[in-house]
Amino acid sequence: MNLAEVLLNALKDHGVEEIFGIPGDFALPFFKVAEESEILPLYTFSHEPTVGYAADAAARCHGKPSVAAITYGAGGFNMVNPIAAAYAEKSPVVVISGGPGEGDRSTGLLVHHQAKSLNSQLEVYKEVTCDQVILNDIARAPEDIARVLASCIKHSRPVYIEIPRDLVFHDCEEVVSYKPDTQQVHEAALDACVSATLEQLQRAKSPVLVVGVEIRRFGIEQETAALAKRLGIPVVTTLMGRGLLNGMDVPLQGTYLGGAGDPELTRLVEESDMPVLLGVILTDGNFGVSEKKMDFRKIILASDGNVSMGYHIYPEIPLQSFISELNRRAHNLESASKPVLPVAQNYPCNLQADEQKITPTDIAAAINDLFHKQGAMPIAADMGDCFFTTLDIEETDLVAPGFYATMGFGVPAGFGMQAATGKRPIVLVGDGAFQMTGWELLNARRYGWNPIVIVFNNSSWEMLRTFQPESKFNDLPQLNYAGIGNELGGVGQRVTNRAELQTALGTAVADEDNFYLIEAIIESGDLSNTLSNFVAGITKMREAAGQ
Ligand SMILES: Cc1ncc(Cc2c([C@H](C)O)sc(CCOP(=O)(O)OP(=O)(O)O)c2C)c(N)n1
Ligand SMILES: [Mg+2]
Secondary structure, three states: OEHHHHHHHHHHHOOOOOEEEEOOOOOHHHHHHHHHHOOOOEEEOOOHHHHHHHHHHHHHHHOOOEEEEEOOOHHHHHOHHHHHHHHHOOOOEEEEEEEOOHHHHOOOOOOOOOOOOOOHHHHHHHOOOOOEEEOOOOOOHHHHHHHHHHHHHHHOOOEEEEEEOOOOOOEOOOOOOOOOOOOOOOHHHHHHHHHHHHHHHHHOOOEEEEEOOHHHHOOOHHHHHHHHHHHOOOEEEOOOOOOOOOOOOOOEEEEOOHHHOOHHHHHHHHOOOEEEEEOOOOOHHHHOOOOOOOOOOOOEEEEOOEEEEOOEEEOOOOHHHHHHHHHHHOOOOOOOOOOOOOOOOOOOOOOOOOOOOEOHHHHHHHHHHHHHHHOOOOEEEOOOHHHHHHHHOOOOOEEOOOOOOOOOOHHHHHHHHHHHHOOOOEEEEEHHHHHHHHHHHHHOHHHOOOOEEEEEEOOEOHHHHHHOOOOHHHEOOOOOHHHHHHHOOOEEEEEOOHHHHHHHHHHHHHOOOOOEEEEEEEOOOOOOHHHHHHHHHHHHHHHHOOO
16 A cells, blocks of 8 residues: 555544545645545645635534645645634644655755745644644654544644655555544542532532533533533533534523623623533633633633643543543532523524515524524534624534634535535625635535525625724625626525515525525624624723723
8 A cells, every 4th residue: 555545544544534625746646546546535626725624614513533635835835824723723624735755855956835944834834733744754654644643633633744745655554543542541630620520519609511612522512411411500602612512401591702692691601609611712702702800710621631620720631531520420419409491592583574674683584584494504604794693593503713713714614514414504704705715616516515605795894894993994895796606606696685585595495406695785884783792892891991
């Protein structure tokens, strides 16, 4: 077997189900083997950011690694931002880059696509991955591949593998069959940590469970739901954890949004004497608009492989071990004097199909009505007010750059979702973000993908305008996105009122043979409820801080 086949088989053994990529001369040999071996399906796109975003979304859907393959230099540097986003949001993407071979390195000449040094790309990717290797030693390759892929799974973070173009066809030993890296947990430390947690919970008067994105990344949603039921205390999700524990019969109260969210729920979290944060990443998006500065000394935080409570830190306690041990030992705590019931979220619905102009909330209502009629669809959201609109849409599988907040994610993530799940997604994207990667819809037909893309066309960088209304650069050109949708191989429909929106959505859902681009005309200044609250929350905080 050659090095590329060994790598492809190892990827498959580690749960990878597809490769997204764009080749180049440094990567042609690897792509040749990938295409001809058919070990994994290969999807190529038009611009490398799409490769990274699609692989990120597929990895999130699988809860397992997915692959972003590119050429060296021009391709690799083009994809740094999407991999930074995957790193920040703990998505296990395997970056595979073709690279210069021994022949290239020994000419003494500068090599095309080279920036500073031949290892510059490796150095840059060290900042956005948790493990890396250049496979320039065939004898070590099986061990190096096993180590890097195990790191990807253990940390749920991207990794970087560079394969020199002159080694791709060299014979190579196979990677030994993959054994999940069962992290050795220090039993006594785990026991002490769980005992301390249960004692604190027993004493707490108003404990609350806050769940975050790691419980999905590490595939422990069911165990977390079982724990939430067993503890019998209120549960909320973070902004990034939106959609977690959906439909799992837990006392879910909603999504914590600080000053931008439901005041009752905000008080529940911020006035709790024992917030227990499971798999939560402490980000400004998750906690930035807290009404009261959260007192992190009183919280229990299990994240990134450690557990902290007050000034104590228990290192090397994997989230999975912590939750399963809590489940094993937790009993109904007295604090749940009366059963905590899930709070029904009042999402907008029953859209009035009239001549009124369209607002982001109307789009949410139209989607909720659709879900009530024919069941939920997965959603990929870009960054912009379309992302905040998802908080008004009923729980469904959702991928979005909720923390790292990069634009351009939406359409590629819709591709990644459909490749990974086979389900038709709805993609929500602003006109500004569509201008970045929306063109990739030209690739939908070749793979039989048929997303329903809703472009929030306010001809504006509206999110920026909310913070800096005086800037003229927030005005965007008026484009005919519906016409562009037709040109890209799908069906484009421009809708200017709520009746047209409802009709277009119904038409799109009924036609499985095409991707649809529904261009919703939205007036500049019309914001989603959540973005309005976020802006108000942040403005209030800045005024309070005298900014
Ligand atoms: C790749 C990239 N470039 C720039 C930004 C900054 C930025 C935003 C965030 C704050 O960083 S929101 C925003 C405007 C988005 O415009 P559009 O897609 O039309 O959505 P909407 O009109 O709903 O705002 C920009 C430029 C970003 N997040 N990601
Ligand atoms: Mg816009």
